[in-house]
Amino acid sequence: MNPEKGLEFGIYTLGDHLADPTTGKRIPAQQRLKEIIEYAKLADQAGLDYFSVGESHQSYFATQAHSVVLAAIAQATENIKIGSSSTIISTSDPVRVYEDFSTIDLLSGGRAEIVAGRASRIGLFDLLGYDVQDYEALFEEKFDLLRQINENDVVNWSGEFRAPLRNAEVIPRPQEGSLPIWRAVGGSPASAIKAGYAGVPMFMAHLGGPAFVFKRTVDAYREAAERGGHNPAELPVATAGFFYAAETTQQALREMYPHINEGMKRTNGQGFPKQHFAQGADPHNIINVGSPQEIIEKILYQHEMFGHQRYIAQIDFGGVPFERLEKNIELIATEILPAVKKHTAKK
Amino acid sequence: MKIVGISGSIIGSKTKIAMTHTMNKIKDNYSDAEVSLLDLADYELPFSDGRNYLDYTGDAAHVLQTIMDADALIIGTPIFQASIPATLKNIFDLLPVNAFRDKVVSIVVTAGSAKHYLIAEQQIKPILAYMKAQVVQTYVFIEAEDFLNKEIINDDVFFRIERLVEDTVMLTDTFTRIREEKEASYDF
Numbered sequence: 001m002n003p004e005k006g007l008e009f010g011i012y013t014l015g016d017h018l019a020d021p022t023t024g025k026r027i028p029a030q031q032r033l034k035e036i037i038e039y040a041k042l043a044d045q046a047g048l049d050y051f052s053v054g055e056s057h058q059s060y061f062a063t064q065a066h067s068v069v070l071a072a073i074a075q076a077t078e079n080i081k082i083g084s085s086s087t088i089i090s091t092s093d094p095v096r097v098y099e100d101f102s103t104i105d106l107l108s109g110g111r112a113e114i115v116a117g118r119a120s121r122i123g124l125f126d127l128l129g130y131d132v133q134d135y136e137a138l139f140e141e142k143f144d145l146l147r148q149i150n151e152n153d154v155v156n157w158s159g160e161f162r163a164p165l166r167n168a169e170v171i172p173r174p175q176e177g178s179l180p181i182w183r184a185v186g187g188s189p190a191s192a193i194k195a196g197y198a199g200v201p202m203f204m205a206h207l208g209g210p211a212f213v214f215k216r217t218v219d220a221y222r223e224a225a226e227r228g229g230h231n232p233a234e235l236p237v238a239t240a241g242f243f244y245a246a247e248t249t250q251q252a253l254r255e256m257y258p259h260i261n262e263g264m265k266r267t268n269g270q271g272f273p274k275q276h277f278a279q280g281a282d283p284h285n286i287i288n289v290g291s292p293q294e295i296i297e298k299i300l301y302q303h304e305m306f307g308h309q310r311y312i313a314q315i316d317f318g319g320v321p322f323e324r325l326e327k328n329i330e331l332i333a334t335e336i337l338p339a340v341k342k343h344t345a346k347k
Numbered sequence: 348m349k350i351v352g353i354s355g356s357i358i359g360s361k362t363k364i365a366m367t368h369t370m371n372k373i374k375d376n377y378s379d380a381e382v383s384l385l386d387l388a389d390y391e392l393p394f395s396d397g398r399n400y401l402d403y404t405g406d407a408a409h410v411l412q413t414i415m416d417a418d419a420l421i422i423g424t425p426i427f428q429a430s431i432p433a434t435l436k437n438i439f440d441l442l443p444v445n446a447f448r449d450k451v452v453s454i455v456v457t458a459g460s461a462k463h464y465l466i467a468e469q470q471i472k473p474i475l476a477y478m479k480a481q482v483v484q485t486y487v488f489i490e491a492e493d494f495l496n497k498e499i500i501n502d503d504v505f506f507r508i509e510r511l512v513e514d515t516v517m518l519t520d521t522f523t524r525i526r527e528e529k530e531a532s533y534d535f
Binding site for chain 1: 396398399400401402415443445446448449529530533534535
């Protein structure tokens with residue numbers, strides 16, 4: 001990452017596979033997967049910095065095999081960094097995850113990153129044969145192993161949830177010798193503090209509410225990093241959340257709301273209250289919805305507050321038709337990205 | 348309008364009797380309401396482990412989805428050791444923190460002693476408020492002496508239940524209408 005070039009701008013998808021609520025129709029999984037790859041291509045051509053794909057193992061998702069999708073994206077793109085959002089390390093073997101991502105890294109010419117998370121839904125524990133009682137312990141142990149593999153060519157390791165590794169070489173090694181590995185953090189400080197103590201870059205996802213609330217999480221992360229003997233200035237922070245640009249605020253709210261509301265109902269069990277969403281238009285709200293100019297101001301406000309290194313937009317949640325994604329990328333490329341870079345790059 | 352009653356104990360008879368009467372009253376007075384009663388004695392429910400309610404299976408999935416789909420809830424509870432039974436608290440724990448957003452919730456208490464009158468005020472209402480319910484402030488408090496041979500014998504209890512039902516339906520209608528007007532005004 002080069003902070004001289006200003007705030008990095010990326011896009012992420014959870015890989016959700018939901019009906020477009022305005023038509024009630026859901027595209028086939030095959031089309032959704034191909035559109036995700038097209039989406040990544042557009043982001044790459046628009047000069048965006050980062051594109052990532054999530055792993056979810058329940059209904060209404062299509063990218064369970066997210067590393068396979070990322071390999072296809074690696075092949076289809078040229079410059080954009082590619083990562084996960086996130087990889088559920090708890091229910092995977094860190095050795096296999098590392099093999100996958102270092103392969104993607106080699107195929108893409110050194111563009112791969114891993115964001116490791118714990119899953120907000122837990123159906124995958126049953127599916128993959130893990131006990132949800134071990135939710136925390138599985139993550140901490142496997143995340144630690146993933147990092148050890150990343151930092152050492154030869155690994156000696158033993159733990160509770162996986163056979164020990166003795167003088168194990170996990171290959172292929174990535175292009176630069178190691179991969180950027182981030183810890184996925186929800187809004188609350190508890191997990192951020194763990195990331196800070198461990199000196200791991202933080203990928204902070206947020207749904208909505210005042211940006212200021214998330215400042216506490218970022219501060220807690222940096223304080224913990226300092227206490228853990230790390231230099232917070234060297235630890236990147238990425239923020240990730242809802243984004244939707246249109247010609248006017250009202251048009252953006254109108255086009256985005258049904259997708260968020262219906263998508264949340266299906267994947268989380270509760271809709272997004274309209275009252276809360278209406279507040280999303282406020283300049284101090286973390287949801288980046290509005291006209292390009294309003295979004296520029298929001299991102300700059302957030303950047304001033306968080307001092308983060310990367311912002312990652314989620315635009316496609318809830319069956320947003322592909323032409324709307326194209327339109328959003330066009331607005332990012334022509335209006336938002338140049339302004340954000342101009343104001344955040346070191347002069 | 349979907350109105351769901353909950354009989355919050357898996358033992359005893361009084362709460363179930365009071366709730367059955369309450370739900371029948373709704374059916375009699377509001378024929379267009381969709382009414383159902385969840386008697387927790389009929390279900391095998393696990394303790395909450397914090398997962399999303401969609402991730403529970405079997406009885407728990409049915410009970411939780413029924414509650415989440417309701418426009419209004421009437422919660423019936425006995426008083427055990429000066430509080431609500433663990434079975435009812437577990438229902439609250441199984442649900443998301445904002446589970447009662449945009450729902451009207453009212454309360455029917457059965458108790459062995461008048462000394463328990465404020466339990467609903469001090470222990471149930473704070474939970475309902477935390478979970479974003481629009482609470483019907485006046486609740487029905489029924490004592491053991493109001494029952495005889497598995498029936499309610501106090502006319503005043505009938506009148507109070509009738510008023511509770513009326514208030515629940517009226518508040519649900521009102522809040523729904525006000526919310527719809529407000530949401531329409533957002534114009535998105």
